[in-house]
Amino acid sequence: MRTLRLHGPRDARIDDVQRPDIRPGTVRIEVAFGGICGSDLALYQDAPVPQDYANPIMGEMGPHSLGHEFAGYVVEVAEDVDSLAIGDLVAVQPNFADGTCPSCLAGHPNMCDNYAFIGIHGWGGGFSESLVVPADHAFKLPPEFAPEVAALIEPLAVAWHAVNTAVLPDGGTALVVGAGPIGLSLLLCLKAQGAGPVIVSELSEVRKQLALDLGADLVIDPREEDVAQAVLRVTHGRGADAAFDASGVGKASLQVAVDSLAPAARAVIVAGFHHDVPLDVMPFLFKEKILTGSFAYTTQEFEAVRDAIVDGRIKPERLISSTISLSEVVEKGIEHLLGDGRSSEVKILVRP
Ligand SMILES: [Zn+2]
Structure with a gap:
């Protein structure tokens, strides 16, 4: 074999x-x-x-x-x-x-x-x-x-668990940094789990278009526009209710996720970082923002994704x-x- x-x-x-x-x-x-x-x-x-x-x-x-x-x-x-x-x-x-x-x-x-x-x-x-x-x-x-x-189903279960980890309120705004397989899976799972506007930050033309096709409400190219400023504009100055770093780039991606958050909202690490990341930690003090990670998924989450695909909530x-x-x-x-x-x-x- x-x-x-x-x-x-x-x-x-x-x-x-x-x-x-x-x-x-x-x-x-x-x-x-x-x-x-x-x-x-x-x-x-x-x-x-x-x-x-x-x-x-x-x-x-x-x-x-x-x-x-x-x-x-x-x-x-x-x-x-x-x-x-x-x-x-x-x-x-x-x-x-x-x-x-x-x-x-x-x-x-x-x-x-x-x-x-x-x-x-x-x-x-x-x-x-x-x-x-x-x-x-x-x-x-x-x-x-x-x-x-x-x-x-497996990569979608990774995203499904990350959405659960973010504790996003119904209809809340989410930022996804990076539209690779996990970033796009996050987009699909966010929509299936009742998120409101989903904003995606991505460099690649192919992936930017795919994010739009898969239902992203706004796609930002970070070379053309400041991502955190754009999120604040869309949310009338409040910030996102959850942010996900699915790129693993480093400070350039994780700081953007933190800076885009509303007070007391969560930034979730879903990518592997292969080096230390220096962060401005004061937003965690003044705005009580939360930084957490999300690893793998449970059996219940794997089954939930299977069911969501079978009944058409995720395509x-x-x-x-x-x-x-x-x-x-x-x-x-x-x-x-x-x-x-x-x-x-x-x-x-x-x-x-
Ligand atoms: Zn154990």
């Missing part, structure tokens, strides 16, 4: 490996589509998970397969599983929690001290022909549902910018997104 495995920094190879055996409580799926995520790019560049480290939940050493945004068809079902049948289309929630650490006991399984992802820490990955997953993490979709859209098809084959995943997928594709692509799907 062919799978993309990470052997070290910038060393990902299509390996032919033994097909994993089905275990109690699991199903085997044939992957229909797997999406390439910004965190795949970071994993590829730095290979931060040591090859000789076994995550306590997954118990597997590297090299690990990549791909944690994926959907596929059930082709084998363990004897003790009756929730799924052969032929079902499923989207897989790839993150797992131990249920016993202080974060889990406090009701935050997405922040589990031992959190594990399929496609990062073991149990195969979405850039594979098939893999075996726990049945309780495989969410069934209607038979006519498009499998490429099912692969978008994410246009996030898909290209579809490639498994043998093209490094060159036309990961390397492309680290180079020329950075500003023109949104979501590249891999069809194993």
Whole structure:
């Protein structure tokens, strides 16, 4: 069976490996589509998970397969599983929690001290022909549902959780900094969860247009206009009720998110920052603004996104910018997104 495995920094190879055996409580799926995520790019560049480290939940050493945004068809079902049948289309929630650490006991399984992802820490990955997953993490979709859209549930769940973290009042104004896959997913989830005007800040022409097409009320190019000033103008001097940094640029993006906020509103970090960010902290004192982060999602949020797509509240098809084959995943997928594709692509799907 062919799978993309990470052997070290910038060393990902299509390996032919033994097909994993089905275990109690699991199903085997044939992957229909797997999406390439910004965190795949970071994993590829730095290979931060040591090859000789076994995550306590997954118990597997590297090299690990990549791909944690994926959907596929059930082709084998363990004897003790009756929730799924052969032929079902499923989207897989790839993150797992131990249920016993202080974060889990406090009701935050997405922040589990031992959190594990399929496609990062073991149990195969979405850039594979098939893999075996726990049945309780495989969410069934209607038979006519498009499998490429099912692969978008995972990144949308990241955005859905971030919107919950922002505690946006009904009809409130939101600012999204960066209209990549997560920024555009935030736009879709904000609208589906009852936000009012959504303002998007973005540099790329392709992404600016897509943000407008997907329902952004105002798209600002930060090279042409001061974003915080524009948000204040639109909100009659009050500021946004929530702001999201989905770009991870640094002070230029995070300070804008903070400066655009209304008093006591929240700025949410949804992107990875790979360096320290100097911030003017006085807005947190005088205006009691709040800066927080948002990591992954819970099972309930993953299911909420599935339901929102099935009933049409979220229409994410246009996030898909290209579809490639498994043998093209490094060159036309990961390397492309680290180079020329950075500003023109949104979501590249891999069809194993
Ligand atoms: Zn835990």
